[in-house]
Amino acid sequence: MIYPVLLCGGSGTRLWPLSRKSYPKQFVPLTGEETLFQASARRLSGDGFASPLVLTNSDFRFIVTEQLAGAGIDPGAILIEPEGRNTAPAVLAAALWLEKSDPEGLMLVAPSDHVVPDADAFRAAAAAGLQAAQAGQLVTFGIKPERAETGYGYLELSGDPGDFTPRPIGLKRFVEKPDAAKAAQMLASGQYLWNAGIFLFSVKTILAAFRQHAPELLAPVQQAVDQGQPDLGFLRLDPAAWAGAGDISIDYAVMERADNLSVVPYAGGWSDLGGWDAVWREAGPDAAGVVTSGPATAIDCADSLLRSEGDGLELVGIGLKDVIAVAMPDAVLVAAADRAQDVKQAVAALKGKQARQATEFPKDHRPWGWFESLAVGDRFQVKRIHVHPGAALSLQSHHHRAEHWIVVEGTAKVTVDGTEQLVSENQSVYIPLGAVHRMENPGKVPMVLIEVQTGSYLGEDDIIRYDDIYARGQGAKG
Numbered sequence: 001m002i003y004p005v006l007l008c009g010g011s012g013t014r015l016w017p018l019s020r021k022s023y024p025k026q027f028v029p030l031t032g033e034e035t036l037f038q039a040s041a042r043r044l045s046g047d048g049f050a051s052p053l054v055l056t057n058s059d060f061r062f063i064v065t066e067q068l069a070g071a072g073i074d075p076g077a078i079l080i081e082p083e084g085r086n087t088a089p090a091v092l093a094a095a096l097w098l099e100k101s102d103p104e105g106l107m108l109v110a111p112s113d114h115v116v117p118d119a120d121a122f123r124a125a126a127a128a129g130l131q132a133a134q135a136g137q138l139v140t141f142g143i144k145p146e147r148a149e150t151g152y153g154y155l156e157l158s159g160d161p162g163d164f165t166p167r168p169i170g171l172k173r174f175v176e177k178p179d180a181a182k183a184a185q186m187l188a189s190g191q192y193l194w195n196a197g198i199f200l201f202s203v204k205t206i207l208a209a210f211r212q213h214a215p216e217l218l219a220p221v222q223q224a225v226d227q228g229q230p231d232l233g234f235l236r237l238d239p240a241a242w243a244g245a246g247d248i249s250i251d252y253a254v255m256e257r258a259d260n261l262s263v264v265p266y267a268g269g270w271s272d273l274g275g276w277d278a279v280w281r282e283a284g285p286d287a288a289g290v291v292t293s294g295p296a297t298a299i300d301c302a303d304s305l306l307r308s309e310g311d312g313l314e315l316v317g318i319g320l321k322d323v324i325a326v327a328m329p330d331a332v333l334v335a336a337a338d339r340a341q342d343v344k345q346a347v348a349a350l351k352g353k354q355a356r357q358a359t360e361f362p363k364d365h366r367p368w369g370w371f372e373s374l375a376v377g378d379r380f381q382v383k384r385i386h387v388h389p390g391a392a393l394s395l396q397s398h399h400h401r402a403e404h405w406i407v408v409e410g411t412a413k414v415t416v417d418g419t420e421q422l423v424s425e426n427q428s429v430y431i432p433l434g435a436v437h438r439m440e441n442p443g444k445v446p447m448v449l450i451e452v453q454t455g456s457y458l459g460e461d462d463i464i465r466y467d468d469i470y471a472r473g474q475g476a477k478g
Contacts, residue, residue, distance in 0.1 A: 001105050002126070002200075003076070004044035004052040005094045008037055008060065008112035009084050013347045014275045014340070016358075017331040018309060023361035026113035027063050030273060031282050037064070038071040040112040043119040048127075050105075051076035053097065054112075055090045058082075061234050062367035062470065080231070082239035087197075088253035089245040092210055092221045093237060098203045106133050107206065109199045109250075114272050115282050121268030128166035129200045129264045137262045138209060138255065139168060139200040142193025144267035148183035151274055151341060153195040153251075161190065161265045168262035174251060193265060196272070199250070200264075206254070214253040220244035232471050276324045276333075277340035280305040296327075303337065329372075331357040364460075367470040368393055369446070381458045383451040385439075387412070392440035394468035401455030401462060403431040405439070410447030413440040436466060 012025035019025035026037040034042070041052050053076045056064050061080055068075050079093055091109055098105055108126055116122045129139040142155040144164045158170035174195065178186065186192040201209075210218060223241035230236075246253075255261065271278050283291040289303035296306040296315040303322050308315040310329040317325055322337040335343060350358035363370045368391035375382040387393070387410075395415070405414065406428040414421055414429050415438040422442075423429050431437045433455065441447035465474055 001050050001102065002044075002048055002108050002130075003050045003094075003098055003102070003105050004041070005091065005107050005109040006037070006040055006044070006052050006054045006112045007087060007090055007109070008054060008056045008064065009081055009090070010111075010113065012113060013344045015273065015279070016343050016347050017326060017328045017333055018307075020357075020361045021359035022059065023063075023363070023365060024113070025273060026111075027060070027067060030279060031115055034071065035067055036115065036273070037112045038067050038073075039116075039119075040110060040114065041068060041073050042071055043116055043122055044108060044110065045073055046123070049108075053094055054078045055081055055094060057084070058236070063365055065233065066367075075233070078234045079225075079228070080234050080236045082237055082242045085242065085245050085247050086249050088210075088214060088248045088250045089217060089221050089242070091199075091206065091250050092214075092217055093225055095203050095206050095210075096222055096225045097235075099207065103203050105203050106130070107199075107201060107203060111197055111272070114196070114198075114270065116268070116270050118268040122266065125166040125264050125266045125268070126200060129168055129262070132168040132262045132264075133200045133202055133205070136205050137168065137201070137260050138205065138258055139262045139264060140171065140255065141196050141198040141200075141266050142263045143196050143270045144265060145187050145192065145194050148180060148187045149194065150177060150180055150183050152272070153177055154186055154192045155195050155263050156186075157191050157193065157263065161193070164265040164267040166264050166266060168264055171261040171263040174256050193263065194270075195251075196266070196270060197251075199255075205260075209254045209258055209260075213257040214246075214248070217245055217248075217253065275340035275343065276305060276326065276335070277337060279307075280324070280337070296325075305337070328362060330362050366393075367391070367472075368441075371451075374450075376458075379454060379456065379458075381453040383453070385449050385451055387439065387441040387447045387449075389441055389444050389446060392469055393438055394463075394465040394470075394472065395436060395438040396466065397434055397436045397464050398455070398462050399434070399464075400457035401453045402433040403437075404452040404454075405429050405431065406450045406452075408448050408450055410441060410443050410445055412447055412449060413442045414438070415440075438467075 008026045011021045012019035015025045027035050029035050051074050133139045154175040156172040158172040220241050224237040227238035228235045285291050290298045290301050291305045294308035296308045299318045301317050301320040304320045305324045306317045308327045315327045324335045326333040363372045369386040369388045371383045371385040407423050412423045417435050
């Protein structure tokens with residue numbers, strides 16, 4: 001049995017403004033109808049695959065379950081990392097968790113934000129590495145390079161890849177991201193593959209590798225798993241123990257030190273979507289090299305990406321060449337195409353001026369649905385709130401604001417200080433300051449309402465939870 005291990009805690013700042021810390025690229029439909037996370041989970045499913053084991057953080061836990069359900073995939077364990085500690089502790093936690101039930105099982109570890117157009121070809125490559133993994137090899141997957149890319153690490157082969165038929169080949173060494181001249185040399189040699197960061201090994205083999213090459217990680221991660229707290233369908237790793245684990249990638253901690261390595265070449269198409277230039281390539285530019293997405297129009301443009309993410313927000317480019325333009329309701333990016341990798345500088349600059357757009361997505365996703373701000377003033381805020389069928393907000397109160405709810409779609413079941421009522425479309429209800437209240441959607445279709453807040457402080461942390469079906473604690477998101 002192969003256990004897919006999906007890593008989805010990254011922030012993806014190079015795809016700002018669409019990818020942000022609060023809602024990163026793996027949860028966004030960047031190149032199709034499905035999100036990258038959903039496509040990754042589907043790619044690692046089917047005959048021979050167990051339900052996916054997911055490592056994520058607390059803010060994303062309900063997004064993970066919602067998107068897996070949307071893809072028709074039942075999750076296995078979902079481990080909640082108290083903080084990001086890079087890939088080595090995450091992979092070790094997954095291995096220690098799986099050791100309890102199947103120490104002989106195989107783990108296929110993959111980031112959840114990559115694009116692999118041919119899922120069948122990738123599954124065939126994974127099958128080609130099975131025998132080596134069962135025999136005690138640490139198998140990694142190398143991508144046939146298409147260009148002298150400086151944004152990826154490389155794998156130097158000890159054998160000839162030939163026609164790149166998937167099969168285990170000896171791995172000589174890992175190579176850091178090269179400069180342009182070195183990348184060109186490696187491409188010409190035919191002995192190098194892109195490092196995809198995808199691995200296949202048995203539970204017992206990777207644990208033995210950690211014991212040999214990174215023993216300092218074992219105690220804190222083992223303790224974090226053993227002392228983890230069940231929370232609905234999740235396991236929250238112990239925060240104190242987890243903080244004692246080093247912040248290190250699995251490449252540095254294990255792979256670059258091991259001698260039982262094999263690499264399976266893969267030539268079926270792959271991208272880590274590490275920047276808007278990669279999105280442009282994967283989207284399939286037209287004859288003029290132009291890609292448009294959403295309500296975007298290109299007039300006499302060439303080699304450019306125009307993408308609008310706002311309903312009714314028309315983006316028009318005229319006479320553009322080698323330009324990336326991405327428009328969202330609260331932020332717009334315009335950049336030279338050859339500066340795509342520098343978008344993270346914009347995020348740093350916005351953080352420096354404490355701009356909310358640096359990290360916060362316009363839609364704030366919660367386990368019950370989402371909301372977005374439509375207008376904000378000194379003492380008022382107007383929100384649109386979308387509640388999934390059967391979902392309910394927590395029973396709560398506020399110290400500093402009153403609220404007025406107007407239902408515009410569906411029917412809301414509203415509780416105010418113990419009194420329940422149904423509020424239908426075009427009806428409203430007033431929530432006085434300090435009142436204990438809850439909103440639920442008892443129907444079979446989404447419920448949408450407009451919320452008007454008034455008060456001296458309108459921050460999301462002005463909330464006291466008394467009861468919550470999602471077992472969240474206090475604070476903005478719990």
